[in-house]
Every structure is written in structure tokens, then in C-alpha cells.
Amino acid sequence: MNDPHFWWYVTRASAVLAWVLMTAAVLWGITLSTRVFRGADNPAWLQDLHRFLGGTALVLTGIHMVSLMLDPWLAMPIDQLLIPLIAEYRPLPVALGILSFYVLLAVQLTSRMKNRLPQRFWKAVHYLSYVAVLAVAIHGAFAGTDAGAAWYQGVATVIVTASVIALIVRIVMARRRTPATSSSRLTNDGAVPSLAEANPSNPLAVTRMIITAKHPVADGVVRFRLSRVDGQPIEPWYAGAHVTLRLPIGVERQYSLCSDPADRGHLDIAVLRQEPVGRGSAYLHDIAELGDELDVIGPRNHFPLEAAHEYLFIAGGIGITPIRAMIEALPPTRAWRLLYLGRTRSEMAFSRELESRYGERVRVVAGDERTERLDLAGEIAAATADVYACGSGALLDDVIAATPRARCHVERFIAVDRTTGANRAPLVVVARTTGRRIEVEAEESVLSALQAAGIPMATSCGTGVCGTCETRVLAGTALHLDSVMPDDDKDEIGVFYPCVSRATTPELVLDV
Ligand code: FES
Structure with missing residues (x-):
């Protein structure tokens, strides 16, 4: 610390290390996203490593900025380190470094809030890190004091070349990826499927499907194979997903998928006979035949298989x-x-x-x-x-x-009764799209109040077990009375199920 050049060394070392780690994080992310590990064992630490590299790069970038302030020769004021283009020293290259820091920060924050954010937004922020790696290269070349050194030029050449090659590979792989090769196995992009990812882009889309196989697999259990009527591959889905069958007798039933998610040619369900003749599962057992067509909603997933050892x-x-x-x-x-x-x-x-x-x-x-x-x-x-x-x-x-x-x-499969004795105080829900305020009486459900107000809502079980009516909560606190998934998971991703759930606050703002 007595060395007058101490902070100068720190500045240079932290900058180079941050750049190397940031590049490594991006390259590792690209490697995972190209799914070279598809079909191989892919434990959670692979994804953890990606996060660790990015997080460490951010910490080192912070150290780099602090050391720029502490170095007695540079002594950069904090505003010049945080606000682009006001630095006295080489404002443009410095601005690129500042913007890269903000990108790194945004990537880390949005990664931690991944389940709360629209997937497109999260991905767009994540993709900015490709640009940030190149911006850091320009920053280092024009604002760094080591740019003329042979070792620095060697490191820069390796990093930039690797980044460009990886980016090209990423783009080529993305273009070559067909729906049939999009893995629906445990990991997608090498990652744990979040609830958003575990459900395809439109999990409530209705697909016309045909029964292509039907045979018993146990006493009282019949396995059905469903294929798309138009012969197209099934939408990607993850293990733990279920579909809703809209039966010709005017009822809907949910069944878990039991086939291999990687098999995109069909969906398999196994139906236990549970109901009286002519109803739900009994209809499927007794009346549904090979060649019958059904409307199928989903797949939808509230039970995703997360990466574990x-x-x-x-x-x-x-x-x-x-x-x-x-x-x-x-x-x-x-x-x-x-x-x-x-x-x-x-x-x-x-x-x-x-x-x-x-x-x-x-x-x-x-x-x-x-x-x-x-x-x-x-x-x-x-x-x-x-x-x-x-x-x-x-x-x-x-x-x-x-x-x-x-x-x-x-x-x-069956909802737990959580409504008995629960707080059923009247509340007000505010629809985000129109700003309209809708009063929900004590005896009616939030779902039926929304429907009565003319707001289209998807619904199926009405008992808080299927997840069809899932709605995003934008403000207020939900009182979860459903059985779809653990309450803290719902709070984490900001959803509730208005067919049974209510609120602990007098008002809820909903994304409807
Ligand atoms: S309709 Fe099934 S959970 Fe709400």
C-alpha cells in the first residue's frame, strides 16, 4: 500500500481480469445456448459457473472504477466514472467502459429477477453483453495505458477473436436450430427451465389433436397417444407438464404428460378412470376412439424439473x-x-x-x-x-x-381446501390495460368479477389446481388459496390464480 503505484496496479489488474472473466462468461453462455451439452449430463454447476464468471467480472469492474478514483495520479471524480462522455480523459473510450459496466449490472440484476420479467426483455438485456464485450475491447485499446504492450495486444487478440468466432457460431446455431432439435430435456440453454421457460410461448393455445393410440397400461388406466391433426411437431415442452383436454361432452380435464419430452411427434397421457359413466375420464375410457379429434390446451407446466445433482x-x-x-x-x-x-x-x-x-x-x-x-x-x-x-x-x-x-x-391433482376460514373481504382489482376498477364482493371470485366486467379470462378447473387462470399481479399482495405451486414460488414470479385466490391488501392491480 505504500507503493505510490499501488492503485495503478490494481486498476490495470482488475480491468484485465474483469475483461477476461466477462468474455469467459459470454463464451460460456454461448456454449450453453448452443446446447452442445444436450443429451449429456448437465449438472447445475455449469449454469452456476456462467453466473459466477459474470458476477465476478462485475465485482472486478467495480474495483477497477474505485481504484481509478483512489489512484493519486488519475484521481478520477466519481461523476466522470458514472456519467458517460463527461470524462476529461478520452471521453469516448471511457464512456464505452461505463456503458459496459451498466450492461454488466443490468445482466446481473435481470438474471436474478428472471422469473419476474418477460422472457424477451431478459434475453434482450442478456444479448447486450455481446456488445459490451466488444465495447470493452475498444475501451481498453483507447483508454488503457497498456494498449501498446505486447502482452496486452496478445490477450486482446485472443479475446476478440474468440468472441467473434463464438458470436458467429451462436448466430449459425440459432439459424440451424429447427423446432425438432430444440431440446425439451432438463436443461434449455444449459439452464434450469424457469417457470416462464417451462411453459411455451402460448401455453393456452388450443391445438386440434387426434388420438393415434389407445391401450390399457394397468387396471383402470388407459394410455392415449395424441398427435397434431396437421402433422406438425408438438410445441416444445418440459417434463412435469400437463395438457388440458377439451372433451366433446363439454368438460375439460387435465392430464400430465408421461412421454419423453424430446419426442416431438406426439404426446402421451395415461388416464385413470375416476368418474361415473359418461363423465370426464370415463368418457375417455369408454367412448373416445382411435381417430377421434380433440382440442388440447397446453402443454403447461407448474411442476418443472429443475437441475439438481x-x-x-x-x-x-x-x-x-x-x-x-x-x-x-x-x-x-x-x-x-x-x-x-x-x-x-x-x-x-x-x-x-x-x-x-x-x-x-x-x-x-x-x-x-x-x-x-x-x-x-x-x-x-x-x-x-x-x-x-x-x-x-x-x-x-x-x-x-x-x-x-x-x-x-x-x-x-386435487385442490386442497384453503378457502374455508380465509379472509374473503371485498376488494378492488384494477385492470392494467384499461385502468378500470372492478369491485369484487366477498362471495364472488376475482375471476368471475373480471369475467362479469367483460374481461376475457382463461379458466378450466375453477378450483385452483390446474393453473389455467394464472394472472400476473402488478401491485398489491395476493392471498394465495390455490394448490398449483408453493406460495413463495408464486410470489417470486408475481402470479396468482383468481378462480380461488384473493388479496391481503384492499386493492390488486392485475395484468389483464
Ligand atoms: S381455473 Fe384452474 S387454477 Fe384457476
Whole structure:
């Protein structure tokens, strides 16, 4: 510190390191986005590394700016470091450096708020980092004191060449990517699918589909294969997704997809017969035939498979359907186990198939075969894996009770009654598009008040379990009474389900 040149060294070292790390972050991001890891094991640390490189580059850029102020020779005033084009020293190259800092900052902030932001906005900000890398190169060449040094020119040549090549590869790969090769496996762009990504661009689009296969897979369970009537590939979807079938008898039913998400030729669902003759699932079992056409809404996903080092899947009965898609989507080398519980072996769809394909990874606990009692809490406590569970309400309650929140992921088929005793005070909702204020009485749902006011709202189950009516909350605090996903996840991405949910504030501003 006594060396009068100390801050000058810091300035130069932090600048070069920030530039190298920023370039590495961009190159790594491009590598992930070209999906060279598709089909290979792709643990979460690959994405973490991308974030770490970008975050460290930002910190080093901050150190660079502070050291520019502290260096006794340069002693740059803070306003000249923060406001482009007012620097006395080489204003244009310095401005490029300042703007690159703001881009880095914006990329980091929007990455942390990714689930709250429109995907296009987030991506647009992210793409600015390509420009920032080149802007930093110009900044260093014209504002840096080392630009004439051979070592600096060598580093700059390598970085700029690599950046340009990577950018060209990125553009070429993007153009060559056809819908059929867009991976729907665990990771997209090497990343955990966020809820926004887990749902395709228009998850409420209605697609006309035809039943191309129908056969029983267990007692009371029939597997249907659905293909698009127009023969086009299915929209990309992620494991854990479901579709809504609009049946000719005037009802809609939701079914989890159980096929491999990478197979874009068709969707498979397995339907448990649960209803009386002529209703919902019974209609599909008894009346729907090969060649019948149906309107299919989705796929839509509130149960996305996130990147983890290890998985413990727990399925109860027909809850095996989304779990099967998850198993199909995982790279072969990923560590996972399945506990599959059912009343009788004959009612457990896919149990033999899963056992024969995956051997000891699969433990089937059938009520009519069981010799020892399954210690579910003990199994979960002994694991460090992320737990994904789907099945009856009682099973899921047990799983939730035994699993740390951060590792627990469940999907319910039947809504939990959260409305009894909940605050049903009247409230006002404000529609963003028109500014109109709509009063919601204590006894009516927010959804029906919006519909009565002439605002078109998608709806299906009406009980807060399917997620069809998902609406973005722009201001106010939602009182979540649905069973779609954990409340903090909804708060994190800023949505609520107006068919059942209300508000803890007298007013909600909704993106409708
Ligand atoms: S309509 Fe199903 S959650 Fe609202």
C-alpha cells in the first residue's frame, strides 16, 4: 500500500481480469445456448459457473472504477466514472467502459429477477453483453495505458477473436436450430427451465389433436397417444407438464404428460378412470376412439424439473405420469431413485416397464406385494437429493412434512381446501390495460368479477389446481388459496390464480 503505484496496479489488474472473466462468461453462455451439452449430463454447476464468471467480472469492474478514483495520479471524480462522455480523459473510450459496466449490472440484476420479467426483455438485456464485450475491447485499446504492450495486444487478440468466432457460431446455431432439435430435456440453454421457460410461448393455445393410440397400461388406466391433426411437431415442452383436454361432452380435464419430452411427434397421457359413466375420464375410457379429434390446451407446466445433482422421485398411483416424463428427460448418467407406491401391482401403470429398464433405481411398493412397511420419512431423511412427488393428497402431505422446503417439489391433482376460514373481504382489482376498477364482493371470485366486467379470462378447473387462470399481479399482495405451486414460488414470479385466490391488501392491480 505504500507503493505510490499501488492503485495503478490494481486498476490495470482488475480491468484485465474483469475483461477476461466477462468474455469467459459470454463464451460460456454461448456454449450453453448452443446446447452442445444436450443429451449429456448437465449438472447445475455449469449454469452456476456462467453466473459466477459474470458476477465476478462485475465485482472486478467495480474495483477497477474505485481504484481509478483512489489512484493519486488519475484521481478520477466519481461523476466522470458514472456519467458517460463527461470524462476529461478520452471521453469516448471511457464512456464505452461505463456503458459496459451498466450492461454488466443490468445482466446481473435481470438474471436474478428472471422469473419476474418477460422472457424477451431478459434475453434482450442478456444479448447486450455481446456488445459490451466488444465495447470493452475498444475501451481498453483507447483508454488503457497498456494498449501498446505486447502482452496486452496478445490477450486482446485472443479475446476478440474468440468472441467473434463464438458470436458467429451462436448466430449459425440459432439459424440451424429447427423446432425438432430444440431440446425439451432438463436443461434449455444449459439452464434450469424457469417457470416462464417451462411453459411455451402460448401455453393456452388450443391445438386440434387426434388420438393415434389407445391401450390399457394397468387396471383402470388407459394410455392415449395424441398427435397434431396437421402433422406438425408438438410445441416444445418440459417434463412435469400437463395438457388440458377439451372433451366433446363439454368438460375439460387435465392430464400430465408421461412421454419423453424430446419426442416431438406426439404426446402421451395415461388416464385413470375416476368418474361415473359418461363423465370426464370415463368418457375417455369408454367412448373416445382411435381417430377421434380433440382440442388440447397446453402443454403447461407448474411442476418443472429443475437441475439438481440427484433426484428422489416419489409417485403414488397415477402420480407416476409426470414422474415418468422426468425420468425420460434425465441424462442416463444422472443419479436418481424412484419410490413408486400403489394399492395393488395391477393398478400401477408402467411399474414393470420401469423396473425392467432401470433396475435397482426403481423400488415398487405395491400394497398387495409388500412384505415390509415403507419408511417414507426415513427414505427422505437419508437422501440429500431433490424430492419430486406426485400422488394422493395424503402422500404429498407426508412428503412435504419430511422434506426440507428447498428440496421439495410436489404436484397435486386435487385442490386442497384453503378457502374455508380465509379472509374473503371485498376488494378492488384494477385492470392494467384499461385502468378500470372492478369491485369484487366477498362471495364472488376475482375471476368471475373480471369475467362479469367483460374481461376475457382463461379458466378450466375453477378450483385452483390446474393453473389455467394464472394472472400476473402488478401491485398489491395476493392471498394465495390455490394448490398449483408453493406460495413463495408464486410470489417470486408475481402470479396468482383468481378462480380461488384473493388479496391481503384492499386493492390488486392485475395484468389483464
Ligand atoms: S381455473 Fe384452474 S387454477 Fe384457476
